[in-house]
Amino acid sequence: MEIVLGIDIGGTTTTLGFTDKEGNMLAETVIPTQAGQHITMYLPRLFSAIDALLAPLKDTHTWVGIGIGAPNGNYFKGTVENPPNLQWGGVIPLCNLFEEKYNLPAFLTNDANAAAIGEMKFGVAKGMKDFILLTLGTGLGSGIVVNGELVYGHTGFAGELGHSTVNYDGRLCGCGKRGCLETYVSVTGIRRTVSKLLADTLVHSELRAVSQQDLTGEMITNAARQGDKIALEAFEYTGQIFGRKLTEFTVFTSPEAFILFGGLARAENLLLQPTLKHMEANMFGAFHGTVKLMYSSLQDTNAAVLGASALAWHELEKQKRKM
Amino acid sequence: MEIVLGIDIGGTTTTLGFTDKEGNMLAETVIPTQAGQHITMYLPRLFSAIDALLAPLKDTHTWVGIGIGAPNGNYFKGTVENPPNLQWGGVIPLCNLFEEKYNLPAFLTNDANAAAIGEMKFGVAKGMKDFILLTLGTGLGSGIVVNGELVYGHTGFAGELGHSTVNYDGRLCGCGKRGCLETYVSVTGIRRTVSKLLADTLVHSELRAVSQQDLTGEMITNAARQGDKIALEAFEYTGQIFGRKLTEFTVFTSPEAFILFGGLARAENLLLQPTLKHMEANMFGAFHGTVKLMYSSLQDTNAAVLGASALAWHELEKQKRKM
Numbered sequence: 001m002e003i004v005l006g007i008d009i010g011g012t013t014t015t016l017g018f019t020d021k022e023g024n025m026l027a028e029t030v031i032p033t034q035a036g037q038h039i040t041m042y043l044p045r046l047f048s049a050i051d052a053l054l055a056p057l058k059d060t061h062t063w064v065g066i067g068i069g070a071p072n073g074n075y076f077k078g079t080v081e082n083p084p085n086l087q088w089g090g091v092i093p094l095c096n097l098f099e100e101k102y103n104l105p106a107f108l109t110n111d112a113n114a115a116a117i118g119e120m121k122f123g124v125a126k127g128m129k130d131f132i133l134l135t136l137g138t139g140l141g142s143g144i145v146v147n148g149e150l151v152y153g154h155t156g157f158a159g160e161l162g163h164s165t166v167n168y169d170g171r172l173c174g175c176g177k178r179g180c181l182e183t184y185v186s187v188t189g190i191r192r193t194v195s196k197l198l199a200d201t202l203v204h205s206e207l208r209a210v211s212q213q214d215l216t217g218e219m220i221t222n223a224a225r226q227g228d229k230i231a232l233e234a235f236e237y238t239g240q241i242f243g244r245k246l247t248e249f250t251v252f253t254s255p256e257a258f259i260l261f262g263g264l265a266r267a268e269n270l271l272l273q274p275t276l277k278h279m280e281a282n283m284f285g286a287f288h289g290t291v292k293l294m295y296s297s298l299q300d301t302n303a304a305v306l307g308a309s310a311l312a313w314h315e316l317e318k319q320k321r322k323m
Numbered sequence: 324m325e326i327v328l329g330i331d332i333g334g335t336t337t338t339l340g341f342t343d344k345e346g347n348m349l350a351e352t353v354i355p356t357q358a359g360q361h362i363t364m365y366l367p368r369l370f371s372a373i374d375a376l377l378a379p380l381k382d383t384h385t386w387v388g389i390g391i392g393a394p395n396g397n398y399f400k401g402t403v404e405n406p407p408n409l410q411w412g413g414v415i416p417l418c419n420l421f422e423e424k425y426n427l428p429a430f431l432t433n434d435a436n437a438a439a440i441g442e443m444k445f446g447v448a449k450g451m452k453d454f455i456l457l458t459l460g461t462g463l464g465s466g467i468v469v470n471g472e473l474v475y476g477h478t479g480f481a482g483e484l485g486h487s488t489v490n491y492d493g494r495l496c497g498c499g500k501r502g503c504l505e506t507y508v509s510v511t512g513i514r515r516t517v518s519k520l521l522a523d524t525l526v527h528s529e530l531r532a533v534s535q536q537d538l539t540g541e542m543i544t545n546a547a548r549q550g551d552k553i554a555l556e557a558f559e560y561t562g563q564i565f566g567r568k569l570t571e572f573t574v575f576t577s578p579e580a581f582i583l584f585g586g587l588a589r590a591e592n593l594l595l596q597p598t599l600k601h602m603e604a605n606m607f608g609a610f611h612g613t614v615k616l617m618y619s620s621l622q623d624t625n626a627a628v629l630g631a632s633a634l635a636w637h638e639l640e641k642q643k644r645k646m
Contacts, residue, residue: 128477129477130476130477130481144575146469146474146476147469147472147474147475149470151469151470151575151577152470153453153576153577154451154453154577154579154613154614155609155610155613157577157609157610158453158574158575158576158577159574159575159577160574160609160610161574161575163574165570168605175607176608177605177607244488244491248487248488248571249575251481251483251484251486251487252474252481252484252487252572252575252576253467253476253481253575254474254475254477254478254479254480254481254482255477282491284483284486284498284500285498285499286478286480286483287478287480290477290478291477
């Protein structure tokens with residue numbers, strides 16, 4: 001049976017696993033990324049982990065390719081380019097390094113794009129040709145699928161919807177601009193919204209006892225579930241900004257669904273209901289009722305590795321079709 | 324030599340022409356659309372015009388297909404669906420009607436999409452795989468090309484960028500929403516901006532002598548070229564809103580270029596300079612300097628018919644590749 005290796009490189013851990021064509025995970029492991037290490041120290045550790053994981057599968061399976069999800073991953077070049085949270089040193093030709101080591105085709109993209117391909121091959125987007133995956137974590141990442149293919153654009157970096165602007169005089173973003181969507185709609189964003197509401201109102205809230213630094217998405221979600229007015233208002237505010245922005249994404253590529261993934265998506269209906277309400281209220285006529293709002297079905301466990309594997313399967317199939 | 328028929332259906336006139344694969348127009352004619360006529364009255368007139376145009380080409384050329392650009396054109400179904408400015412009666416299966424009459428493959432899309440394909444095959448977008456065409460006329464239309472293909476989306480109506488929102492409390496749009504981009508960036512939009520500036524300021528301007536209804540894009544352009552402060556300020560304001568919005572379109576599909584077409588695009592540098600300035604000033608880091616702002620090279624004469632012809636050539640090539 002044919003298998004591929006999926007690798008998800010995060011700032012803290014690197015997760016890797018071998019999957020078959022149906023997305024079954026046959027073997028999986030995790031190693032610390034050690035973000036401060038140079039790439040020349042990191043790679044030998046990763047290769048050892050791969051060899052150990054492969055050993056028991058070697059005789060019964062055929063390893064056919066490698067998929068990698070990595071921050072600042074450039075799909076066109078197969079490189080990882082100066083990721084802010086990894087001290088690897090400059091532009092790393094990661095695909096070439098893997099291809100040389102294992103003599104197998106390797107493919108690379110960023111984490112949100114890998115997640116989108118994962119949903120399309122193994123998750124709720126199965127059978128969809130036009131959808132947008134949005135990861136709501138520390139920031140807001142996105143993978144845009146049009147006509148069954150990821151949108152990479154002229155530069156390879158298309159799909160930076162977290163830096164779409166909500167308000168040109170709005171909150172300062174880590175990117176240096178003001179009012180980016182991710183300063184409102186993300187775990188960090190809703191935390192800032194709680195701070196704003198604590199400043200603007202006198203409403204009683206248990207969140208007044210927590211510092212902004214200590215505040216987590218789970219704490220806000222739990223408080224809202226217990227009826228805390230500030231927490232509920234924070235979700236309403238987030239849903240308004242998010243729902244309105246989704247109407248703008250809709251007039252662009254007319255997706256069948258928006259699929260939500262990541263920390264803030266775990267709040268489920270607390271986020272979904274106000275988002276849906278404001279989306280439909282502001283939707284351009286032709287698109288009323290045409291877009292679904294869904295949660296990722298790969299949300300837990302090994303979604304990122306599945307996404308990286310799905311990338312490998314997807315690209316291998318494309319190569320076959322071309323032959 | 325093979326030729327296709329391109330048809331551009333407008334509210335006032337219908338233009339049609341036969342072109343070869345290089346976009347040379349071999350014969351062209353115009354008939355009045357007579358928007359108040361039912362489709363059963365319009366079609367026989369159109370067919371007669373086609374037959375007359377074809378007669379002298381018939382013996383020396385092979386007619387291989389038909390491309391149609393029409394308002395509210397549904398590419399997937401080949402239908403024209405309740406266009407607001409034509410009294411044709413409901414949903415018209417225009418492609419089927421042409422295929423039955425002439426026994427040739429027929430393809431249909433809306434005018435902005437046809438213009439985008441025209442630029443890709445015969446204009447400034449030759450060789451580009453990712454770009455966005457924006458028509459700045461009475462409204463703002465758009466055709467989005469990703470990886471060499473038009474984006475139709477799940478519904479077939481993708482690319483309604485004129486109804487992307489600038490300000491949720493902004494100007495009322497014909498679509499019923501507030502603050503749509505086309506209420507600012509279009510001939511109608513800049514006219515409204517002039518009215519606003521006449522209201523807000525006391526600056527001397529020759530435009531104070533003209534009613535909003537009588538005001539044309541050319542008048543504003545000419546006034547600006549002669550140094551009229553209100554007209555110049557109107558272009559600056561339009562360029563600010565437009566340039567900022569283009570940064571949002573950029574984070575979406577990362578195009579190689581925005582190509583401007585239509586009445587307001589004729590103002591050239593009056594519009595381009597402020598737009599470019601505000602676009603670069605607000606651009607997300609990764610995309611600085613990656614996007615060109617250009618004018619259509621098919622702007623004059625038969626651009627719409629060329630676009631419709633280009634659609635036919637494009638689709639015929641796609642069918643050939645699949646065989």
